[in-house]
Amino acid sequence: LAKITQPISMDSYEGQEVNITCSHNNIATNDYITWYQQFPSQGPRFIIQGYKTKVTNEVASLFIPADRKSSTLSLPRVSLSDTAVYYCLVEEGFQKLVFGTGTRLLVSP
Amino acid sequence: ETGVTQTPRHLVMGMTNKKSLKCEQHLGHNAMYWYKQSAKKPLELMFVYSLEERVENNSVPSRFSPECPNSSHLFLHLHTLQPEDSALYLCASSQGGQENTEAFFGQGTRLTVV
Numbered sequence A: 001l002a003k004i005t006q007p008i009s010m011d012s013y014e015g016q017e018v019n020i021t022c023s024h025n026n027i028a029t030n031d032y033i034t035w036y037q038q039f040p041s042q043g044p045r046f047i048i049q050g051y052k053t054k055v056t057n058e059v060a061s062l063f064i065p066a067d068r069k070s071s072t073l074s075l076p077r078v079s080l081s082d083t084a085v086y087y088c089l090v091e092e093g094f095q096k097l098v099f100g101t102g103t104r105l106l107v108s109p
Numbered sequence B: 001e002t003g004v005t006q007t008p009r010h011l012v013m014g015m016t017n018k019k020s021l022k023c024e025q026h027l028g029h030n031a032m033y034w035y036k037q038s039a040k041k042p043l044e045l046m047f048v049y050s051l052e053e054r055v056e057n058n059s060v061p062s063r064f065s066p067e068c069p070n071s072s073h074l075f076l077h078l079h080t081l082q083p084e085d086s087a088l089y090l091c092a093s094s095q096g097g098q099e100n101t102e103a104f105f106g107q108g109t110r111l112t113v114v
Helices: none
Strands: A009-013 A018-023 A033-038 A045-050 A053-056 A061-064 A070-075 A084-091 A097-099 A103-108 B004-007 B010-013 B018-025 B031-037 B044-050 B053-057 B064-070 B073-079 B087-094 B109-113
Touching: A009 A018, A018 A103, A033 A061, A033 A070, A045 A053, A045 A061, A045 A070, A070 A084, A097 B044, B004 B087, B010 B018, B018 B031, B018 B087, B031 B073, B044 B064, B044 B073, B053 B064
Parallel strands: A009 A103, B010 B109
Antiparallel strands: A018 A070, A033 A045, A033 A084, A053 A061, A061 A070, A084 A097, A084 A103, B004 B018, B018 B073, B031 B044, B031 B087, B044 B053, B064 B073, B087 B109
């Protein structure tokens, strides 16, 4: 399985915008990119999904450049409750959903 | 509540025990997954079932044995585990065959091997 890499950790303060990147060099033509949030001892929760350019929902935006070899999750104004681990996920091959290495986000007051 | 239920939530077992983890989904999905998450490590894909057939076995030791009796249920049978197998085991389901696949996860089973 090709490695999907993310920064290990990030620190931020309440009210700031946070951008987390994911590198997926071997993404296939038809693969979508999905981001999940995980709190300790819980299963990952869906945040946002996209294929190209920009996607926005009520909690985040996802930016995907033209070559699709990376993606950036943008959290507009983080709060303390956004402290969690964030994973990108790519489908490598038929139904083989592979997670990135994860980014531990710490939001401070 | 994601629609994917895992039992038990916590399990402590000895190295000579045999136990099973259960996963159930009523979302109408046709693909189910087992992931392992060790402390401070990323999620590792273990097994994938599509339409009740195993389509992926990601070099998992034979002491882990999956079973998918129908599209709503997935089991992970455990025997003669090692302490390093202690981890959070997550089940997920998705509607395979679609390009924009969203996976739904259970809460996980926290397994401790003593």
